[in-house]
Amino acid sequence: MNNFTKIQDKLMEMGASFVGCSDVEAYLPENLKKVKYAITVGVRLSDFIIDQISDKPTYTYFHHYRAVNTLIDQITLRGQIEIQNMGYSAMAVPASQTVNDLEDRYSGVFQHKTAAVKAGLGWIGKNGLFISTKYGPRVRLGTILTDMELPIGSHVVRDGCGSCRICVDSCPAMALTGNSWFAGCDRSHIVDAQACSEYMNRNFKHIGRGSVCGICIRVCPKGFSK
Ligand code: B12
Numbered sequence: 001m002n003n004f005t006k007i008q009d010k011l012m013e014m015g016a017s018f019v020g021c022s023d024v025e026a027y028l029p030e031n032l033k034k035v036k037y038a039i040t041v042g043v044r045l046s047d048f049i050i051d052q053i054s055d056k057p058t059y060t061y062f063h064h065y066r067a068v069n070t071l072i073d074q075i076t077l078r079g080q081i082e083i084q085n086m087g088y089s090a091m092a093v094p095a096s097q098t099v100n101d102l103e104d105r106y107s108g109v110f111q112h113k114t115a116a117v118k119a120g121l122g123w124i125g126k127n128g129l130f131i132s133t134k135y136g137p138r139v140r141l142g143t144i145l146t147d148m149e150l151p152i153g154s155h156v157v158r159d160g161c162g163s164c165r166i167c168v169d170s171c172p173a174m175a176l177t178g179n180s181w182f183a184g185c186d187r188s189h190i191v192d193a194q195a196c197s198e199y200m201n202r203n204f205k206h207i208g209r210g211s212v213c214g215i216c217i218r219v220c221p222k223g224f225s226k
């Protein structure tokens, strides 16, 4: 059994719904280039909870969001420890942390979606979210960056949105442009992050401290229960 298979088995045992790997050197800031391989962890969300989102998130969805973030942080922390014990460097990227002193104030240290797409696990939809081939957008993501060499393949998943624009028409903040994503496009080509964030803060502060909405997850037909 190779090192990656060992780690993958651990991550799945701990609750990951899917795992993939990629080389993300080109997308890392200079201080992270040493750990250029990414292990993506996806955790599937509860269909029952997501289906209860209407024109606003629910209190249960907010709790689910936080519980899944904690699970992802536990899974990636455990992976990080295992990889370090094998003699390599590793860093678990926080599941959901905004770094306020970056130039873009709606940004994390590294984008989980980039690694997930590079790993061939899905594509970026018109809602700006990662649409997993298995569960649509009803997943949350985590990443472990490492210098342990991983069995990288060359996978390309084609954009599956087609002419659909349900999420675009359903977004109450009118934050989605309706454009299709392409590798290297600016986020603003797809989504106005400020409009989304300000809408959540203005309207859903009492439900989810302004951090959740989820309508663009709920309405996507790619995520409906199969
Ligand atoms: C800051 C942040 C926000 C901000 C900004 C959102 C944004 N789109 O950037 C605000 C507060 C608005 C927000 C809102 C939401 N968020 Co948020 N957020 C984050 C966070 C912490 C950082 C995102 C970031 O750095 N953005 C910077 C921009 C430039 O990048 P990006 O939008 O991630 O996407 C670009 C790159 O990934 C790149 N890319 C993707 N694949 C590839 C492949 C190649 C080859 C290349 C070159 C580039 C590339 O292209 C994208 C567009 O330019 C991430 C966690 C993380 N560290 O990734 C969660 C995260 C993106 N959020 C998430 C979610 C679910 C939400 C909400 C639905 C809220 C909720 N939970 O109810 C909304 C949805 C808004 C939307 N439609 O995009 C999930 C998405 C899961 C998924 N299935 O995709 C994440 C990944 C958290 C997680 N652990 O799962 N969020």
Ligand code: SF4
Pocket: 170, 171, 172, 173, 174, 175, 176, 191, 195, 196, 197, 199, 200, 212, 213, 214, 215, 216, 217
């Ligand atoms: S999370 Fe809500 S406000 Fe933000 S883009 Fe999705 S539907 Fe629009």
Ligand code: SF4
Pocket: 125, 126, 127, 128, 131, 160, 161, 162, 164, 165, 166, 167, 168, 219, 220, 221, 222
């Ligand atoms: S709702 Fe339609 S357009 Fe939006 S992400 Fe899903 S498939 Fe793509």
